[in-house]
Amino acid sequence: MAILTFISDFGNQDYYTGVIKGAIIKQSPNINIVDISHEIEPFNIVNGAFVLKNVYKEFPENTIHLVAVNNFYSSEDNRFIAVFYDNHYFIAPDNGILSLVFEEEMPYECFELEYIAYTNFPLKEVYSRTVWHLTSGRPFHEIGDALDSINQKIYLQPVISPNQIKGSVIYIDHFENVVINISKALFDKVGHGRKFHIYFKRNDAITKISHHYYDVEVGETICLFNSSGFLELAINMGKAASMLGLKIEDIVQIDFTVV
16 A cells, blocks of 8 residues: 655645545545644745655655645746655655755656646645556656756755854744754764853853753753754753744854863
């Protein structure tokens, strides 16, 4: 049975996800649809890409990943694409979101999907038809016109100096844990095992990296590297983003002791 994951910014209040899923099941009744999240911040491709990048590898090879974040509806200048990358299939608007998921620009197979904007909600037809093509055993290269590249976007990158890393908040989860674009690999590379101070807003500096949320008392602030390998600010049994006044793109700075 084919597996299809679905991620969108539609929310759970409206009927949009149901329309698309119904159309897909009608054409491909044996498919197993797994909802990743429909609570991606509206139009926020960075938010959507972060979630998708951290989850798709957990699924078997040849899984189809359906992406509906910041979707196109009627502009003739926009397009939908199907991509085969890392032994997974991705169907998405070509708005740059997949370039944030992939770790390299090429090589991967990429095709433009036929898209006629005769309704204000073309995703139902485009996505259900594409999923049917992928699950019916038809050759991937017949799905549309081949493309040499896709729309490219880039994440905000940390600013690095010999004794400092300036990162920024890239994601806030349901518990209001705050994820910063500083990886453990980068932290180790710049820090070389030195002592450090982590500064954010006007809060007291943190001088220790913990391993578990419960390493501090309830209500205390903690820094750790999460399961994705990124630096995370959290409060044990609390909401770090609200309580610390942090939001997306806010700066978090690490100063290392000068030796």
